[in-house]
Amino acid sequence: MATILIVEDEKPINELIRRSLQTVGHRCISVYDGQAAVDELARNEYDLLLLDIMLPELGGYEVFEKNTRTPTIFLTARDGLSDRVKGLTMGADDYMIKPFEMLELLARVDAVLRRTMKASANESFELDDVRIDFGSRIIYCDHQSVEYTPREFELLEALVRNRNIALSREKLLELAWGYDYEGDTRTVDVHIQKIRKKFGLENRIKTVYKLGYRLEV
The missing domain is CATH 1.10.10.10 (Winged helix-like DNA-binding domain superfamily/Winged helix DNA-binding domain)
Structure with missing residues (x-):
């Protein structure tokens, strides 16, 4: 299974995502602001980044620009077409609008990991x-x-x-x-x-x- 970094400043949502992903076998690390995410990504490699856009310290788009090598799914309450287009054209692998069902998140995480994990064939x-x-x-x-x-x-x-x-x-x-x-x-x-x-x-x-x-x- 994958190692996933969850960047979400609302702790109850962060915890719910973490528990759901751990239930199906993923290893998860949680941080709660953009700068902490940048620091964590500089220290460790991750298979996937779940990234809120509206964050303290640094916004999600800024975090992504500093670390484009990690596959990323944006998680946000900003549901405007321009926001979705911006996130995807920047190179994100997916874009999910809050609120969302956990089963849908698990399915999208799985889909991205299938495309991106080098070891997926094994x-x-x-x-x-x-x-x-x-x-x-x-x-x-x-x-x-x-x-x-x-x-x-x-x-x-x-x-x-x-x-x-x-x-x-x-x-x-x-x-x-x-x-x-x-x-x-x-x-x-x-x-x-x-x-x-x-x-x-x-x-x-x-x-x-x-x-x-x-x-x-």
């Missing part, structure tokens, strides 16, 4: 007797590769990347099938049952009553 995840190599898209169970359908892989990947978080059936459809999928949510139930049996994850993929599923790690 990224893997292990749980019990299962190992997933995301770069090669090979899944091993008891050290033996297991056959799967493309949809099973996408669904399992969505659960892994959002582990310990309850995901609704609708959200799993969106993550694994795409925004334009118009099928029945019972499709998710069928695929979950197949994944549980195929990879021995009956005790790991939990049913969340009246919502969906959660991969417990």
